[in-house]
Amino acid sequence: MTRSARTTCTPAARTASTPDLTPLPxxxxxxxxxxxxxxxxxxxxxxxxxxxxxxxESSGVMDNLRRLTGDSEAPYRGFNFADSDLHKTLEAIAWEAARVPKDQRWEPFAADATMLLARAQREDGYLYSHVQGHDDQEPWRDMRWGHELYVLGHLVQAAVARSRATGADDLLAVARRFADLAVKEFGPDATRTDGYCGHPEIETALVELYRHTGEEAYLDTVTAMVERRGTGALGIGPFESAYHQDHLPVRQATEATGHAVRQLYLNAGLADLAAETADAALTQALDTQWRSAHGTKEYVTGGMGSRHKDESFGDPYELPPDRSYAETCAAIAAFQWNWRALLASGEARHADAMERALYNGIASSTGVDGVRFFYSNPLQLRTGHDGTSEYQPSERLDWFACACCPPNLARLVASLGAYVATGTETSARLHLYGDGQVRLGATTLTVATAYPWDGRVTVTVDGPLETLALRIPAWSRDATLTVDGEVTAASADADGYARVRVADGVTVVLDLPMPVDVLDPDPRVDAVRGCVALRRGPVVHCIEQADLPPGVTLEDVSIDLSVSPRIGPAVSSLRVGATILAEAVVRPSEGLPLGTAHPRSSHHDERSGMLPGRIPLRAIPYARWANRASGAMRVWIPLTGQE
Incomplete structure (x- = not known):
């Protein structure tokens, strides 16, 4: 059974809960x-x-498919889900095709890749090069680790993006053949108890395919998969059921746990499903889990996942800065979940979470050269760190054996415009602040701002807009609004937005003061007791070895808050609009054995002026660390007197 399709050129074309939350193309x-x-x-x-x-090409992703068509004799290379690297890249190319329609430089690659996928696809629709390329593999045999549905999910998202962005349905035809096979295998009439994927991703993809095509079988299949999940049917080994989000039925799983990317991709799909089915119990469970993830398990940078062993969430408040995994894909998945939660609820806390991740935990993953990346994003790198492992390196790498993050970044950044604003030509909301234009039918909003380096956001209305809502970030204090010269306090409503009555030609100025904020950690985060972090606006800062005088070791530095931190100059080479300047005390290590008692009277020496040494301290945005030289870094800085 089908209904009329909705094909807005946006990553999540859901029905708006209110008019001003209507997704924009x-x-x-x-x-x-x-x-x-x-x-x-x-x-x-x-x-x-x-x-x-x-x-x-160089990693073998394309040859893995060509060997199925007889165009390559190279052995299979990469992880079993390597096809998804191509699919995410095709999605990025699609959004770029919509964003810059006059320059279709990658269309030949996209068309050739689509043709290759079509040629490699089996007659029944199955398309997964790892299984097809190995005689000892069988389709759907290992739902715990097989990743077929995960790969299909990314293929579907790429196909929907290409169709919406360019009007070309060639990739959509390939994706639907594979999706239709999955419907037969895992839909409501399927009898297998393990009829869901060990790595969630298919859920949000099939909901979007339903939205795009109107084919209700895709939505019904997601519902069936979700209802089966949580029975433990996937089995265990080497990790427990929670790793695969199979430990509890989804409506009972109220704590963020297990593999962070799996958890957050699943939640994005569940949010999509709840939106289409009006499932109040599912919505409530997701809200409870949101408070678990963002209230007790999120790093100050928006990073998610504190354990390297299984790339997972830890216990509540288990947030060690030097061992933080904070995988790039987890921050992107959290961004996607929060976008869907924002469209459903209209609550600014979700846009705040998106902003926090975007400017910190996501932006940190990419070097200023655009071609080097972090897979994990620690909040501290110690002097002498062994960075030989690609999952905890001392500097960004140009690729990874498990290369999920770079193409994931490419597709997110290409689609950033879709997350800036929502609305109609008479009512609109601005969620993320960026210099540019927002077009809503006959209305154009021109936004002028140097955000996040400056808190002034000027919006000029051209057209019949009646109501404009501007997000007041949770970090903001003493915000003001100026409407045609009249200044008032920017009072946020219950959702966290300041609403303004406007008309054609009106100019609205939102001023968000951006002093330096000194952040104290929650006392339950044992690893950073006695430390503070520095933030300005939404941007978390760090100190880096590269900014210290010769001979000073980062671990010997503590911050002296008797001198208030202040705003520092821009660094154009790092694409940074502002830094933070502070005062620090250097107390060189005496090389004593661990656990040696130090006389507490040493702190009296500081108060009397007998200091080992004082230095100026510069903190740069965390997102720009490791762009000058490899070396130590930390976000949480010890307080003088707390060493």
Whole structure:
């Protein structure tokens, strides 16, 4: 059974809960290339996407498919889910095709890749090069580790993006053949108890395919998969059921746990399913889990996942900075979940979480050159760290054996415009602030801002807009609104937005003061007791070995808050609009054995002026660390007197 399809050119074309939460086409937003978000998109276009396309060849992803068509004799290379690297790249290319329609530089690659996928696809629709390329593999045999549905999910998302962005349905035809096979295998009439994937991702993809095509079988299949999940049917080994999100039925799983990316991708899909089915119990369970993830298990940078062993969430408040895994894909998945939660609830806490991750935990993953990346994003790197492992390196790498993160970044950044605003030509909300234009039918909003380096956001209305809502970030204090010269306090409503009555020609100025905030950790986070973090606006800062005088070791530095931290100058080479300056005390290590008692009277020496040494301290945005030289770094800085 089908219904009329909805095909807005956006990653999540869901029905709006209120008119001003209507998703906008990606083509409705233009981010100026001189602003932070627009510059990131330009870097993504000019450097990251070409790099990723080239690495699809050198890493073996393309040859894995060509060997199925007889065009390559190379052995299979990479993880079993390597096909998904191509699918995410094709999605990034699709969003770029919509964003810059006059320059279709990657269309030949996208068309050739689509043709290759079609040729490699089996007659019944199955398309998974790892199984097809190995005689000892069988389709759907290992739902715990097989990843077929995960790969299908990314194929579907790429196909929907290509269809929406370019009107070309060639990839959609390939994806639907595979999806239709999955419906037969895992839909409501399937009898197998393990009829769901050990790595969630298919859920949000099939809901979007339903939205795009109107085919209700896709939505019904997601419902069936979700209802089966949590029975433990996937089995265990080497990790427990929670790793695969199979430990509890989804409505009973109220704590964020297990593999962080799996948990967060699942939640994005569950949010999509709840939106389409009006499932109140599912919505409530997701809200409870949101408070677990963001209230007790999120790093100050928006990073998610504190354990390296299984890339997982830890216990509540288990947030060690030096052992933080904080995988890039987990931050992206959290961003996607929060976008869907924002569209459903309209609550600014979700946009706050998106912003926190975007400017910190996601942005940190990519070097200023656009071609080097972090897989994990620690909040501290110690002097002498062994960075030989690609999962905890001392500097960014140009690719990974498990290369999920670079193409994931490419598709997110290419689609950033879709997350900036929602609404209609009479009512609109701004969620993320970036220099550029937002078009809502006959209305155009011109946004002028140097955000996140400056808190002034000027919005000029051209058209019949009646109501404009601007997010007041949770970090903000003493915000003001100026409407046609009249200044008032920017009072947020219950959702966290300041609503303004406007008309054609009106100019609205939102001023968000951006002093330096000194953040105290929650006392339950044992690893950073006696430390503080520095933040300005949404941007978390860090100190780095590269900014210390010769001979000073980062671990010997503590911050002296008797001198208030202040705003420092920009660093153009790091694409940074502001830094933070502070005062520090250097207490060189005496090389004593661990556990040696130090006389507490040493702190009296500091108060009397007998200090081992004082130095100026510069903190740079965390997202830009490791762009100058390898070396130690930390976000949480010990307080003087707390060493």
């Amino acid at each position: 990606l083509t409705a937003v233009t981010l100026d290339g001189t602003g932070e978000l627009g510059a990131w998109q330009r870097l993504n276009r000019e450097r990251t996407i070409p790099h990723v396309v080239a690495r699809l």
